[in-house]
Amino acid sequence: MKEIQSSRWEMKKSVSIMLLMSLLFTMFASVGHAASVPPKLFLEGKQLKSDVDPKIENGSTLVPLAILSEGLGYEVEWEPVMKKVTVKNDSTVIELIIGEAMVKVNDVIMDIAAKPQLMNQRTMVPVRAVGELLGLEFEWKAAEREVHMFRIQPEQPEQPAEPNPTEPEKPKPVGYITGVSMDEHSVITITHTDVQKPGKPLVLDNPKRLAFDFKNSTFEPYFNGETRVEVAENPLLTGFRYAQFQLNPLTARLVINIGDDTGYVVTESENAIQIALMPSAEVPAEPEKPADPEPPVTTPPGEGNNGAQYTVVLDAGHGAKDPGAYSKPMNRWEKEFNLNAALKLKAELEKDKRIKVLMTRSDDTFLELADRIKFAQDNKADLFISIHANSYDKTSVNGSETYYYRDNSKALADFLHPYVLAGTGLNNRGVKKAAFKVIKETTMPAVLIEAGYLSNEGDAKALFTDSVQSKFAAEVGKGIKAYLKLK
Template identity: 30%
Template sequence: MKVFTAWFTMLLLSFLLLPVIGLAAAQPIQLFMNGKQLVPEVAPRIVNDNTIVPIRIIAESLGSKVSWDPKLRKVSVAKEGTSIQLFIDKKQATVDGKSYTLETAPTIIEGNTMLPIRFVSENLGVEVTWDEPTRSVFLYHKQKESPEPDQTGSEDGKVKEEQGKPGNDAAAAGNNSAGNNNSAGGKNPQESKDKTGDKEASSGGSGNPVKAGEQPVNPGANAPSPGCAVPQSATRSLAPGAADANAPAVKDGKAPVKVQSITFDGEMLCIQTTGGEVKPTMFKLAEPDRIVLDIPGAELDATLATVVNEAKEGTVPLTEPHDIVAKIRYSLFSKEPSTVRIVIDLQKKSELILSDVLPGGLISAKLAKGKDRYRVVIDPGHGGKDSGAVSVTNRFEKDLVLSLGHKVADLLQKEPGIEAVMTRSDDTFIELADRVAKAEESEADLFISIHANTINKESVGGTETFYWTPQSMDFANLMHKSIVEATGFTDRKVKQERFYVIRNTTMPSVLLEIGFLSNPAEEALMYQDAFQNRVAESIVAAIKKQLNLD
């Protein structure tokens, strides 16, 4: 009887504890749009490893029209000429008549239509970040125009965009790195949110923004280089309606580009292509130093493809030993999509000045020797009416980063090979576009934007570094390693983000989050001179290493 009583008591206690356990596991997911919290009737939740969100509150916050067809159990969302149709409990959906298969079927919970957030991201112009410590979903609307900086310093999450990162030139076919593909719903979660307008991310049409995997080809009407001869095929003309017998065969309605020859005379790199329009892209890698030139949509002509080695890599002969170039190699880097990659292995840092593609598909680029003096732009975030984050003791981010920025600039001015330029040297508000313009007008070699982080959870802390363009990735890694050693804070890693100032600058650019002002321990340290001096020294050390001046 005693055994039965004890067993019954334990069973009763377990039932009493179940609601408590259930409540602990049911912590609601928060939802933010452009830094503003949305309060839907039903909180987002995770189903089959996918975050589902209430579509109506998101769509309406974007100015979309939402309608419901009870007979077909269909939800329609219309916005700026885009029509999306979703069917409850079915994975099939349509966008402008095109069919899609969802990862998780839409469902109705307490009268709210819920659907996978990836579908929202791809079809409503919304970028998504998942914040694990606070179980929050941050949504950002992609504006058509470049957004003005957030004057109020509203909360701004880190925005991911699926994009390959060529962190390794590989120079061998098939070794194309896929990079940084993140999704919400607990997969590759992005942890932090940042209280700033200064680091505002956008996808919009701000002129000609730098894309991942791409450095802008010099946009001016560059004169043809005397080092590369324009082929006869570029100047000959065809009779009206006549076919060009030398043109490659057309497939899928588009003629493939063929790379016929690659030559280097010690100064000029000349690449002859045929068959269609070419838009080469270029970026730099470090450790070891390399310049990478990609030709998307191109294939190797037989004259080059037949002389590659077992690694499917060919080399461009050097006429004589070179003081800058160690080797030039090429390969069919990717078959789908087809991309020819040319890699210049450097003995010391240098620049490759890419000219406009000449008539007849001739790509020319001039190798420039390294500089005797480099220009580095230091960008203390926020300023003036934009306070940035507010710390746990009510101190402002703008003051912290200005102090640290001055310390970095003062150290750089002591270096004979470096000139430091600050985007702001006092408590002044500077537009994001003006920060970028100053870097571009200064013809800066490096751009460093300094910030501090915040989140509504005091236990979260650490240092993180952001970059956007592939040419900035190695600089970001160098910088991050140096800063983490100096701060002693948790290593929150190097991350690729679409922040305005690092997306629209054309030189290697990084955005630093030194630590969390919402973390009492980190905040107390960050306002100390000794700490700032140590971090400033680490930033300068990374800059010197990047410029090969250490």
């Protein structure tokens, strides 16, 4: 009886193993079949047909040469002896050789990730590598195994002025992009030499993205092909990429994949362009026409303000329970520098009896931002100067910055920044636009000075030196008087 039961058990186990093996075989066969399904190609939503299916190899989609000519409308030449493919449009000539990872684009040698191949007597070329050089945008839909291509027209150049026949046309200097990075405030900074600020970006969908074109610009030689940066857990963007978009005309492109409610502000400083991403509601409205800086409101001497002509409010940032940034190199807090510098600046300005100086705080007390704004508004200040020091995780970051937000404050920021630099003696990080509450919600010309980075040992040692604070006060005081035309 035991032998019969044992035999039945062995049969059941054998049948179970066979069923399990059959199920696994079916599953793997399905996966293998799915993986072998050739990708489909679409141009502007229309599927491109070919008698030979595209093939994915090492992450690149190879397509028959006919797709480039018949499907995309490019001029294509094939030289069988050299096994060379030439693809052309109005401005770009691309030469590829079967089996070679080097490609010649308008006589410039470049690398591509995928090599052209001969498959079943057909010439197969990497469609993305060729298409992007010719101005196409690509989207890969993994679930559907579809490659979608879109023709992106570069921003139309402005109409050139009529040439002067007596003066030879001067060649424009080529701009070089030397770095692209993003900080914790979702500000993308493009460092460069001779690169012009981009115009309005192209706004693209599926996925939503902004494409900024930098005209007559290229990248430093150490940039190799397209660079992609993924950004996690940020509602404003999921990533960005940059590459040479065109060689004729020379154009570099930055593409930012943005959220549904993302706006931007583009500013520039010396050798840097900043693209600050922010919620759409925080993007400042553009004025209907360029606004001239509002001149300070003058009061004749002897009438109000105890005979002073101008009221300047100095705002020493932070205070008391809000210490601001911590300087690890100096073991001190930002609120100390802010107050010391503001008090010294007050003393400098009060040497001129035509200036009435008011301070939002003159000791280690705490004041809400709304109260600082109300203080300046209630006292009908002519200028509002907020003094701070910065900090950053990367301790090598250093230098002085001057921020503004409203149009009537830009002239003050531009005018005062050289005096800030002369006072601190630190690296020039430029004039920038940012929506700090105290300079956003005041109405008079207002700036916020980030004198230096307390996270940087060199900056911190300088800012906590009495002589540097005194020089900062003297130079910024001189700048304020010059802005107010007080001689």
